[in-house]
Amino acid sequence: MTDDVHRSGRAPAGEGDSPPGPGMSIAARVQPAVDQSFDGDSLYAVRAAVAAHASAAGIPAARIRDVVLAVHELAANAVRHGAGQGRMRLWITGGGIRCEVADAGARPSGSDGDGDGAGPDAGSHDAAPWPVEHGHGLWLVRKVADQASLDTGPSGTVAVIDFRFESVRATS
Amino acid sequence: MPREVGRVTTAGADVQVTELTVDDHACLTFGEPEELFDLTAAFVRDGLAGGLKVVWVTEAGAQRATPELARRGIPVESALADGQLAVAGCEGCLLSGQAFSAGAAMRWLSGQMAASQQDGFGGLRIAMDMNWALRPVSGVEELPEFEEVMAAALAGTTASVLCQYDRERFDPVTLATVAPFHTRSVAAATYYADALLRICRQYAPPGIRVAGEIDYRRQEPLALALAEAIRLDGDITVNLADLTFIDGPCARMILDAARGLATSRSVYVRCHPVITDTFVLLGARDVAGVSLVSADDR
Numbered sequence: 001m002t003d004d005v006h007r008s009g010r011a012p013a014g015e016g017d018s019p020p021g022p023g024m025s026i027a028a029r030v031q032p033a034v035d036q037s038f039d040g041d042s043l044y045a046v047r048a049a050v051a052a053h054a055s056a057a058g059i060p061a062a063r064i065r066d067v068v069l070a071v072h073e074l075a076a077n078a079v080r081h082g083a084g085q086g087r088m089r090l091w092i093t094g095g096g097i098r099c100e101v102a103d104a105g106a107r108p109s110g111s112d113g114d115g116d117g118a119g120p121d122a123g124s125h126d127a128a129p130w131p132v133e134h135g136h137g138l139w140l141v142r143k144v145a146d147q148a149s150l151d152t153g154p155s156g157t158v159a160v161i162d163f164r165f166e167s168v169r170a171t172s
Numbered sequence: 173m174p175r176e177v178g179r180v181t182t183a184g185a186d187v188q189v190t191e192l193t194v195d196d197h198a199c200l201t202f203g204e205p206e207e208l209f210d211l212t213a214a215f216v217r218d219g220l221a222g223g224l225k226v227v228w229v230t231e232a233g234a235q236r237a238t239p240e241l242a243r244r245g246i247p248v249e250s251a252l253a254d255g256q257l258a259v260a261g262c263e264g265c266l267l268s269g270q271a272f273s274a275g276a277a278m279r280w281l282s283g284q285m286a287a288s289q290q291d292g293f294g295g296l297r298i299a300m301d302m303n304w305a306l307r308p309v310s311g312v313e314e315l316p317e318f319e320e321v322m323a324a325a326l327a328g329t330t331a332s333v334l335c336q337y338d339r340e341r342f343d344p345v346t347l348a349t350v351a352p353f354h355t356r357s358v359a360a361a362t363y364y365a366d367a368l369l370r371i372c373r374q375y376a377p378p379g380i381r382v383a384g385e386i387d388y389r390r391q392e393p394l395a396l397a398l399a400e401a402i403r404l405d406g407d408i409t410v411n412l413a414d415l416t417f418i419d420g421p422c423a424r425m426i427l428d429a430a431r432g433l434a435t436s437r438s439v440y441v442r443c444h445p446v447i448t449d450t451f452v453l454l455g456a457r458d459v460a461g462v463s464l465v466s467a468d469d470r
Contacts, residue, residue: 040389043387043389044368044385044387047385047417062445062446065446065449065450068417069417069450072387072417074420076387076388078387137419137420140420140454143453144453145196
């Protein structure tokens with residue numbers, strides 16, 4: 001089991017390389033299928049790009065909803081509680097979808113939604129009562145993603161989520 | 173197109189469809205079929221409840237129109253059976269052999285007014301789909317004349333007519349030409365509308381309708397729409413049938429609105445499975461008073 005949440009202060013990843021992390025066989029420096037900057041006015045474009053690429057990869061509609069919802073919530077967090085703008089990159093490989101949402105804003109402790117400290121497997125409890133206000137987005141992310149990690153520190157925040165699919169058509 | 177946050181617009185309308193009176197000659201503008209069927213269902217429902225004869229002349233045809241009314245809680249079968257409700261195509265009412273004549277259409281209208289009196293109804297309500305005028309129908313240039321003569325014929329009677337114009341398809345000149353002949357303009361109360369999202373009131377069954385994509389940035393108009401719906405009596409329908417994305421904060425806002433209702437009231441959230449799943453993730457199945465209804469159920 002990978003530690004779900006880190007606070008190591010890792011900066012957003014550099015140009016062209018894939019986010020490091022165990023669990024998926026994405027080679028280093030694979031070009032992403034999507035590399036898109038966003039702010040509050042362009043979240044719909046992030047959703048549209050993710051949905052289009054997931055659909056083209058042959059992912060079932062219900063899981064496309066999961067991917068779109070997770071990426072949206074991460075991007076919305078970057079807009080609302082981070083730098084106000086960020087960068088979304090998405091890789092499609094034979095093993096699934098990996099998405100990285102990065103922004104230059106650090107999250108004060110507790111405001112990034114990690115109030116309950118729950119890992120990806122801790123999301124099986126009922127939604128009520130609501131977790132802390134900002135936590136719901138990340139709670140949803142952990143609920144739908146196969147793996148989720150969040151690195152945040154003074155130089156920025158990077159969230160990486162993985163969705164595994166058996167029969168994805170690699171587009172990158 | 174209205175684009176407002178924090179207050180309600182009705183696309184230039186001056187009344188709600190539920191506020192029409194006995195001799196109104198009203199001009200309804202709508203933007204999509206769901207809005208047309210909703211507003212018409214409210215017009216029909218209130219007419220039937222008031223003991224009036226109700227006629228809907230529609231391009232959709234009875235086969236599509238009557239199930240749309242039934243789905244919105246109108247007692248279609250019984251009203252059709254006892255003659256209080258009639259649903260007809262334009263041919264034979266407004267058109268003859270795909271030709272329009274203001275005189276012939278007025279004769280049909282006068283006949284309907286006389287027949288409703290003879291049959292003992294307290295009045296007559298006619299909803300008139302004007303989409304026929306978008307087709308290459310001969311005599312369509314007599315449409316403004318028809319609207320003008322009809323306005324005079326209805327004044328002081330117990331007959332009202334709701335002319336239905338698709339604001340996306342009729343050109344502004346035509347709409348501007350016929351508008352002055354109407355005593356009222358009617359449209360759905362709209363809380364927000366742009367290319368991605370539309371939030372408006374739903375009239376039959378009462379509630380709100382949200383179409384397109386919604387996220388936290390539009391929480392304010394969603395909150396206003398929900399607050400106004402809650403002020404109505406009885407159950408509330410949140411119609412999300414044409415919604416393709418909802419984020420956590422907006423889904424939670426809808427569930428929170430339901431949580432705040434009295435236990436005697438229910439919120440029916442009507443949506444497709446992809447939207448349903450988001451509500452289920454948030455625990456909607458365990459929120460008392462919330463029912464998730466499949467939008468595929470017709």
